[in-house]
Amino acid sequence: MNLNKIYPQYFIFPALALYILLFIIPGLIGIYYSFTDWNRYSSEINFIGLENYKTIFNAGSSYFSYIYNTLRFTVVSNIVKIIPALFLAIFLSENLKGENIHRAILFFPSILSYLVIGIIFRSILHPQGLVNNILRTVGLGFMAKAWLADPKWVWSSIYAVDAWRGIGYVMTIFIAGLHSIPRYYYEAADIDGAGFFQKLIHITLPMLRPAITVNLVFGITYGLRVFDIIFVLTNGGPGRMTEVINTGVFKEFALGTYGIGSALSTILFVFLGFISIFLVRLMNRREIEL
Amino acid sequence: MNLRKKKVIEILKQFIACILSGIVILPFIVVVINSFKTESEAALMDLTLPTKFIWENYSIAVERGKLVTSFFNSTLYSVSATAISIIINSMAAFVLSRKRTQWNLFLYIFIILGIMLPTNYIALIKIMQTLHLLNSRLGVILLYSAMNVSFGTFILYGFVGTIPRELDEAGVIDGANPWQLFFRVVFPLLKPALVTVALLTFMGIWNDFMIPLYVLNRSSQWPMTLAVYNFFGQYQSEWNLIFADIVLTCLPVFIVYLLGQKQIVSGMTAGAIKG
Numbered sequence: 001m002n003l004n005k006i007y008p009q010y011f012i013f014p015a016l017a018l019y020i021l022l023f024i025i026p027g028l029i030g031i032y033y034s035f036t037d038w039n040r041y042s043s044e045i046n047f048i049g050l051e052n053y054k055t056i057f058n059a060g061s062s063y064f065s066y067i068y069n070t071l072r073f074t075v076v077s078n079i080v081k082i083i084p085a086l087f088l089a090i091f092l093s094e095n096l097k098g099e100n101i102h103r104a105i106l107f108f109p110s111i112l113s114y115l116v117i118g119i120i121f122r123s124i125l126h127p128q129g130l131v132n133n134i135l136r137t138v139g140l141g142f143m144a145k146a147w148l149a150d151p152k153w154v155w156s157s158i159y160a161v162d163a164w165r166g167i168g169y170v171m172t173i174f175i176a177g178l179h180s181i182p183r184y185y186y187e188a189a190d191i192d193g194a195g196f197f198q199k200l201i202h203i204t205l206p207m208l209r210p211a212i213t214v215n216l217v218f219g220i221t222y223g224l225r226v227f228d229i230i231f232v233l234t235n236g237g238p239g240r241m242t243e244v245i246n247t248g249v250f251k252e253f254a255l256g257t258y259g260i261g262s263a264l265s266t267i268l269f270v271f272l273g274f275i276s277i278f279l280v281r282l283m284n285r286r287e288i289e290l
Numbered sequence: 291m292n293l294r295k296k297k298v299i300e301i302l303k304q305f306i307a308c309i310l311s312g313i314v315i316l317p318f319i320v321v322v323i324n325s326f327k328t329e330s331e332a333a334l335m336d337l338t339l340p341t342k343f344i345w346e347n348y349s350i351a352v353e354r355g356k357l358v359t360s361f362f363n364s365t366l367y368s369v370s371a372t373a374i375s376i377i378i379n380s381m382a383a384f385v386l387s388r389k390r391t392q393w394n395l396f397l398y399i400f401i402i403l404g405i406m407l408p409t410n411y412i413a414l415i416k417i418m419q420t421l422h423l424l425n426s427r428l429g430v431i432l433l434y435s436a437m438n439v440s441f442g443t444f445i446l447y448g449f450v451g452t453i454p455r456e457l458d459e460a461g462v463i464d465g466a467n468p469w470q471l472f473f474r475v476v477f478p479l480l481k482p483a484l485v486t487v488a489l490l491t492f493m494g495i496w497n498d499f500m501i502p503l504y505v506l507n508r509s510s511q512w513p514m515t516l517a518v519y520n521f522f523g524q525y526q527s528e529w530n531l532i533f534a535d536i537v538l539t540c541l542p543v544f545i546v547y548l549l550g551q552k553q554i555v556s557g558m559t560a561g562a563i564k565g
Contacts, residue, residue, distance in 0.1 A: 006458060007389040008468050012397065015382035015439045022436035023404055026417055030410030088310070096303055104551065105311040111547050111554065113497030115515045116536050119522050120317050123335065123529055130320055130335050164314070169558065176559040214559075221406045228499055232519070249411065253504070258412050265410040276406035280399060 027269055034263035040256025052263035062240050063260070066248040067267065073230075073244060074223030076155075077162050082215055085167045089174035090204070103175065106168035114165070118232025121161045122148070149238050158242060162229055166222075170215050177211030178204070217279045224272055325533035332530035344530070351521070351534040359510060360517035364542075366427065367513055368495040371434035375491050376484050378435070379442030380450075384472055386443070387450040388458070398447065404440030411504045418505060425507055433505065434495050442487050445557060449483035450476070486557035489550045493543055514539045 034052055038045045056063040088106070092099045109117065124130045125147035132144035147157040185203050194202070205212075227246035230236065236243035236251070243251075245268045252261030324332040325347055327340040352358060386398045414433075415424065423429030453476060461471040477484075499515040506512055509520070518539050525531055547554060 003389050006462055006468060006471065007385045009385065009389075011381040011385040011468070011472070012394075014378040015443060016397065016401070018378070018432065018436040019401060019404060019439040022414065022417070022433055023407075023409065023439070026410045026414035027407065029416065030413035033413055033416075091303070092307070094303075096300075096307060098304075099307070102307045102311050105314050107555065108547070109314060110558075111493055111497075111543055112540060113499060113515055113543075115497070115499040115519055116540055119518070119532065119536060120321055122522075123532075124317055124320065126335065128333070128335060130316075130337075133334075133336055164317075168314070172555060173559045217406070225408045246408075250503070253412055253415075261412045262410065265408065265412060268408045269410060272407050276403055279406060280403065 030262045030269065031266050033259060034266040036259050036262075038258040038262070040258070048259070052260050053267075055260065056263055056267070062243070063248065063264065065240065066243045066245050066264065069242065070224060070226070070244040070246075070268075073158075073226055074220060077159055077166075077223050077226075078216070078219040080159050080163050081166050081170050082212075082219065084163070085170035085215075086174055086208075088167065088171045089178055090200075092171070093175055093178045103168075103172065107172050108168065109165045110169035110172075112165075114228035115232055117161065117165050118229055121157075121164075121233060125157055125161075148234050151238055151241055154234060154238060154242055158230060158233055161233060165229070170219070173211050173215055174208065177208045181207045213282055217282070220275060220279070221272065224268060224275075321533045321536055324529055325537050327530050329528050329530055332533070333527065335529070347530050347534040348538065351531045351538065354525070354531070355517055355521040355535050356509065356512075357514065357517060357535070357538060360512050360514045361538075363427070363511060364496055364513040364515075367430050367434060368492045370431045371438065371495055372488050372491045374431070374435040375438040375442050376488050379439060379487070380446050380477060380480055380484065381472065382439075383443045383446035383450050384476060387447050388455070398443075402440050402444045405444060409437070411500075415504060424505055425511065427511060430501065430505060430511075433501060434498075437501070438491050438494070442491065445487050446480065446483055449480060453479050482553070485550065486553040489546060489554050490557045493546060493554070496543055 033045075035047055035049060036045045037048045037051070055061060056067070058064065092103055092106075096102070126132075127144070127146045131147065135141060135144045145153060147153050181203065185207070186199060189199050189203060225246060226244055227250070230242055230244055231247050231250065234242045236247045245264050249261045249264050249268075252258070252264065320335070320337065323337065323339060324335070326343045326345070327347075328342075328344060331340060382401070386394050386401075418424045418429055418433070421429075423432065457475055457479070458471060461475045466474065496513075497515065498513075499519065502511075502513050502516045503519075506516065509517070512520070518535050521535050522532055
């Protein structure tokens with residue numbers, strides 16, 4: 001049978017056309033704009049070479065800290081989610097009574113909008129908010145503080161909110177992975193007298209590799225592209241302490257300095273471009289091995 | 291003795307699990323309780339029940355937050371873009387999966403790269419402007435459809451592979467053209483995956499906040515997320531109204547989650563096991 005007749009190439013066209021027009025082309029044009037001084041206040045767009053990048057990578061510039069903050073957020077937010085989520089997944093896969101309910105509850109925040117979660121925690125972490133109220137009630141009033149305005153605590157607060165939202169999701173992926181591990185592996189290990197950590201290292205972790213890959217792929221891309229939660233919780237403050245690339249791009253957009261904004265976006269594009277080539281390979285390797 | 295020890299451990303575990311669930315639930319209790327309080331009561335931010343349940347908070351939030359219009363907008367954007375997405379993505383996934391030429395494999399990888407790559411919003415605005423899609427409802431719908439191509443195609447591509455090719459051949463022998471073959475034979479069989487993709491796309495669009503922030507200036511076109519954000523900025527100290535607003539925004543997603551929990555979880559964890 002003629003494959004082209006049954007499976008016409010034009011079936012791909014609508015999806016591909018939208019994807020190229022509204023996703024790929026902006027990415028490519030953005031690279032071009034990153035070499036220009038495009039801004040709202042002049043009608044001309046001049047090519048200025050690497051000027052924008054020089055501004056950004058000038059070690060003393062605040063832009064440089066956006067990049068640093070983005071990378072740090074990606075690393076830390078993933079560590080504080082993935083490791084606890086792994087133990088939670090194991091904990092909630094041991095036939096505990098009502099574990100399905102606990103799983104559903106822990107998963108629930110991940111279906112809500114970051115915007116909503118950001119606003120809820122703006123209230124909870126408010127100087128007069130729930131956290132401080134509880135601390136005062138139990139006699140720890142000296143610990144009460146403006147969590148989102150205190151330079152010492154603002155990042156920890158962001159990580160905590162992000163973990164509160166995301167741990168259940170990471171955990172659910174691990175649980176799906178745990179279910180695919182045959183029980184007799186553990187039974188055999190028990191007979192050999194293996195302890196919890198031996199089983200973890202020799203059975204669970206190697207068998208969970210697909211789930212770990214998925215969590216890393218989603219976690220890394222999420223971390224580098226983070227916007228909503230920081231925009232709503234701190235809007236980059238106090239000062240510019242918690243500004244990340246995407247909140248920075250929005251600031252430049254609002255200021256009308258499109259050239260610099262495009263350069264920041266392009267840096268993110270290049271980062272993720274390289275990483276995704278690596279991640280796609282990782283995903284493919286998994287498919288071949290299993 | 292051993293039995294007793296086991297029981298203690300069991301109770302301890304149960305206790306830990308309940309504490310963890312409690313930490314997740316607590317913020318929602320705060321939101322719901324305070325949404326019924328007066329402004330001054332809500333400002334105390336405690337966990338006591340309201341002295342009197344003020345249902346009017348909800349009607350005030352709906353009216354001042356222009357929630358009827360934004361509810362309509364959110365529904366329009368999510369439903370239309372979801373419908374477009376599942377149709378164009380399943381068509382693409384069908385041909386890409388059935389006809390695995392070198393070129394199609396390249397196209398497939400090119401498309402799924404979009405799951406990871408970031409959007410360049412500033413350049414996107416320029417393009418939308420050129421196409422007269424800025425500040426337009428159609429523009430938002432097309433944009434959301436474009437943003438969901440990668441993920442939708444990725445999930446559906448995997449699923450098409452599980453449908454036997456013999457069905458295609460039987461359809462062709464019966465004289466079906468490609469459109470009939472796809473929409474009458476294959477599309478119905480894709481239903482489980484389509485439901486999953488539809489639910490996730492719907493929730494993703496309903497929850498999204500960044501695209502309207504960039505592309506919609508007129509408040510009459512705002513979806514609920516942006517309306518809530520704006521409301522939050524305007525009525526910073528009136529937590530009772532803000533919380534009522536939040537409850538109303540979350541409700542549709544919550545209902546969708548209750549109805550399709552299984553499909554949502556299976557979609558969000560796709561790939562965690564093999565392939």
